[in-house]
Amino acid sequence: MSITFLDGGMGQELVARAGKATSLWSVQALIDDPEAVLAVHNEYFVAGADVATTNTYSILPDRLEKHGLLDHLEKLQKLACQLASDARDLNGKGIVAGSLGPQGFSYQPDLAPPAEIAAEVYSRLCKIQTNYVDVFIAETMSSVDQAKGALMGASGFNKPIWLALSVDDSDGTKLRSGEYLTDILPLLEKYKPSAVMVNCSAPEAISVALPLLSKAKIPTGGYANGFVEIAKDFNKIGATVDLLKTRTDLNPETYADIANNWVKSGATYIGGCCEVGPAHIAELKRRFG
DSSP: OOOEEOOOOSHHHHHHHHTOOOTTTTHHHHHHOHHHHHHHHHHHHHHTOSEEEOSOTTOOHHHHHHTTOGGGHHHHHHHHHHHHHHHHHHHTOOEEEEEEOOSSOTTOGGGSOOHHHHHHHHHHHHHHHTTTOSEEEEEEEOSHHHHHHHHHHHTTSSOOEEEEEOEETTEEEEETTSSBGGGGHHHHHHHOOSEEEEESSOHHHHHHHHHHHGGGOSOEEEEEOOBSOOOTTOOSTTOOGGGSOBOSSOOHHHHHHHHHHHHHTTOOEEEEOTTOOHHHHHHHHHHHO
C-alpha cells in the first residue's frame, strides 16, 4: 500500500515563528513575510511530504471583509498558490493542493452559508487557484451541508477534489455539527471526490472515524491537530489562535504511533494539521515511507 505524505500545519507554524498571533492568522505572513511561507513549504518537502497545501485556508471573502482586505483576495490567493508552486519546483516533484477553508469560521458549521451560496464563493476561489494547483482540498468541513457547498463549488474544473472532514474530538463517529459521520456517504457517492480524509481533529478521534469512511470505497486519510481542545470562545472571525492550548504529549513518535491506526484501517494519505510540524512529518515518512 503506497502512502501519500501530506504536509503539516501551516498557520500554527507561521505563528510560532513570528512569535505572535493576529486575527488574520496565516494570512498575516503573506502580507508581512511571504518568504516565511515558502520556507515552511520547503521544510515539509525536506521532511518527506509529497504535498504542498497552499496557504489559502483563511483567504476567504468573509474573513478578509472583516479586516478591510476584501479587495486583496485575488492577489493573496495567487501569492499563496505561487509560493506553494515555487516550493514544489525547488523540490523537483510534488503535488500542490489548493486549500479551501470553511466559510463562517473553523469548527462552527452553523455559521456557514447554505451550500448553494457557499458553492458560489468556492467556485470563485477555485477559478483563481486552478492554474496553479494539481488538486483542490476542502478542509475542516464540519457538517454535511458545509461539505456539499465545497464539493459543488470545486466541481467542474477538471481537477481532483480531496474532501477533509472535521469530527467531534470526543466522538469520532460524529461531525462537529453533531451529524453522524456516515451521513456523508451519500454525498461522496454523488460528487465522487478522489479522496476523503479527516482533519483538524484529535488524532484519537480520527482513529475512530476512518474505518467508518472506508465504506465509501475511495481512498481515505487523516491529518490531526495537536490542540488540547477547541476553546468555546474560539468561535468567530477575529478570535486568535492563542486561545487554543497545545498538547504536550504529542511528540513525533507518539503521533506516528496513533497514525499507525489510520494506516491499519486503510488510510493512504497521512500528514498533520495545526501544531503538527516538520519533525512529525519526518517521523511519519520514516515509519511508513
